[in-house]
Amino acid sequence: DVKVTQSSRYLVKRTGEKVFLECVQDMDHENMFWYRQDPGLGLRLIYFSYDVKMKEKGDIPEGYSVSREKKERFSLILESASTNQTSMYLCASSLEWTGGGNEKLFFGSGTQLSVL
């Protein structure tokens, strides 16, 4: 089974801190995603990456950046954390993502980030 591992389950940070959320997948997937999930809003895409060092903005990239130096690792960076970035952050990976009938996201267990 695919395993997507997020480094922290719970994280508490102060306003203005730089925050790193790490995600590692073990199945050689090309595609990796960062979402945030807020009650009543569904999942919203922050960034995705379809190859090493390749990234594209999702719907809500403001205040975030990403890094993908190795295929298995996709990091989300909050440059200067703010209280409105308090949320559940979910990392996901996928082998296929451009049709073919095998589009499936495998999610990590999530990081609940609280910014005080």
Added chain:
Amino acid sequence: QKEVEQNSGPLSVPEGAIASLNCTYSDRGSQSFFWYRQYSGKSPELIMSIYSNGDKEDGRFTAQLNKASQYVSLLIRDSQPSDSATYLCAVKGTLHSNYQLIWGAGTKLIIKP
């Protein structure tokens, strides 16, 4: 209007009955449709995907797609207490990047023993 809409629920269904979950979407060019299940405190997991009009069955689950009416539904037969979860509808359309899914906010399903 949200791009993908679901009734937030909760939807309460007796054990053994059929649970029917609905989702409507606004992008008429959408081609790929997914149902994810999310238990409380856990991450979403894919239970069904559907790409063409009609029904697709997998065990107790049936996904139904009607592109003309722009809705997709999920039927759960012989509902079990373990089916109690939030069900997320996700759609891959044409208005965003090919890599993006648009998600509904989810329907909370409660199966009463």
